[in-house]
Amino acid sequence: MIEPRILEVRTKILKKNDELAREMRDRFVRAGVFVVNMVSSPGTGKTAFLKETLTRLVARGESCAAVVGDLETDNDARRLAESGAPVRQIMTHGLCHLEADMVEQHLEGWDLASLRYLFIENVGNLVCPTSWDLGESVRLALLSVTEGEDKPLKYPGLFNTADVAAITKIDLAEACDFDRAKALANIEAVRPGMRVFETSSKTGSGVDEWLMYLAERRQALADGTPPPSRRTV
Amino acid sequence: MVKSVCRRVWGFIVHELSIASRIVELVGEQVCAAGGGRVAAVTLKIGTLSCVHEDALRFSFNLAREGTPLADAELRVVTVPVVIWCAACGREVTLPGIQKFACPECGTPSGDIRAGRELDLESIELDDEAAAVEASKGRIT
16 A cells, blocks of 8 residues: 655745735836725725816826726726726726736736836625735725724724725715724734724825825835735745 | 636635645646655744734635646645844744734834744645656646
């Protein structure tokens, strides 16, 4: 009888994605473009928040672009293009998250070095995008006041991999009996020390602070501060 | 291949199917490199922070391995709890859950995660006594 042969592999299952994401991150850093991967549930207001962000950046003459992932339709890309920034739609046709190669393919033909900011709006989903690194400089997790304060506790995996968070639709806080302190405490519990912006895409509150954060982080990256390492242990 | 399978098989997709397809690909590559063989078992390490649901992964694995050298392989999953570094205690501590990233003993918050995000292929067990060559034919695309 032959003994079973054991191959000790010890490799990451998403190795190919991780390797491509690493290459993309290097390319982004060399081009001087700051990349934000935006993740949230469907309906949190990622597109509205991104549109407001792009519109303000364009008005300030800061070059920016976005790719947006959805299962079907290019509705979001059309909405975002109203900002004046170049936008491309990634239709996943059923896939619940974006992967690095999908983003890479949709960047073809864009001169990254001419951009200061690139935004990747992920598919609306609080679970599946967690494990896929897209080469981003920061991962932004969004939570709307209509979703309930305990969302971070229900989806700790995703919130824990985020670098920064935004609470959206803050103009509806009162109507929703939103408990701000509880929401902040829950975010702090699953991701200690993470910065949180309280925003409204409708009134514009909190968006300037967010833009200031982007500018600071972009500068830090340009100065050689390495992007936060995450998702790997 | 992963994405086309996802699109064909699911109306609503779970990401575990993407992960299962990657496992089948990876195992196929490793087995080829080792000269082929029949896969008896595959061992994974899955951290509790990885957002992978074991039942969904097993279900997806059964779909993804059809017609591959893994068709009869046993899937073994080792679950890894979250371990953080507690600066106050000066040591690594294991968390009982994933809702609070603070030392269970002294309560100091910590974002310094030392384990719990694994999504790793640990090992492959090959049964050389059974028909061996088929696995190396590269039927995994």
